[in-house]
Structure formats: C-alpha cells, structure tokens
Amino acid sequence: MLEIRRASMDDLTHLMDLYSSLTDEDLYMRFFVYHKVSEEEVRRILTQEDHITILACRDGKVVGEGSLYDNGEFSLVVRREHRRLGIGTRIVSSLISLAKEKGLPRVIFYTLPNNYPMIAIGRKLGFSLKFDDEEVVGSRAP
Secondary structure (H helix, E strand, C coil): CEEEEECCHHHHHHHHHHHHCCCHHHHHHHHCCCCCCCHHHHHHHHHCCCEEEEEEEECCEEEEEEEEECCCEEEEEECHHHCCCCHHHHHHHHHHHHHHHHCCCCEEEEECCCCHHHHHHHHHCCCEEEECCCCEEEEECC
C-alpha cells in the first residue's frame, strides 16, 4: 500500500537513500545539474520554509518525493524501480491539493523535453504545456 505524507527531519536517512539510488540522469531530471545530492541539500529540502515536501512510502521505504514551493513551482522524483505505477501522478495530485489549500493561483513545473513521464503526468492531470527546444513548462490552476 502506498502512503503519501509530509516529510520531516526524521526522514533524513530515508530521503538520502532515495537520492543515492538515483542515476546521474535521474538527478539531472530532478535538479537540472549533474551532481550527487549532499546531506546538507537533503536537510534543506526537509527544513526550508519556502516549500512543503511530501513523500511516497511503500513498505516503510521512501519511493518518491515531491516539493511544492511558495511560488507554485513543484519538483518530483520517483525511485526508478517504482516508476510507471502511478506514484508520480499521486504525488503531483497531492501537491495540487496542497496548492489549493495554500490558496496558490497556479502550480508549475519545468522539465526537459525528453522527460516523457513528467510530460505524461502533466497531460493526465490537465496541465497546459508549452514546449521549446530546451524545456517544457506545465501550468494549471489547482
């Protein structure tokens, strides 16, 4: 069973494990730069007040993470072996609900043109998509 919940500092090692499991390509899709995520970065994801981070957990293991920022932008990552199971869609749906609760006028994502799974989630959830050579921007009202 999949559980979607807010992240806390108690999740530090679980979130580090999630990011450690990702390939360089996965990390580039999430952060738009090639690098390994440091413990300090994960601490910021869990503690900075400009966003809310939620986790998707299955059998006590963090399998996905989504963060919604105060400006409506969100990010998403799902553990490779748990993709194509609807987890990303569930995370984004939860982020849309959080945006509505916060009274945000729009939710927005930026992704690369070859991030087909994120584009598919955007289409499925009714995002307006704008394509160019370097990025895809998805937006919608919550």
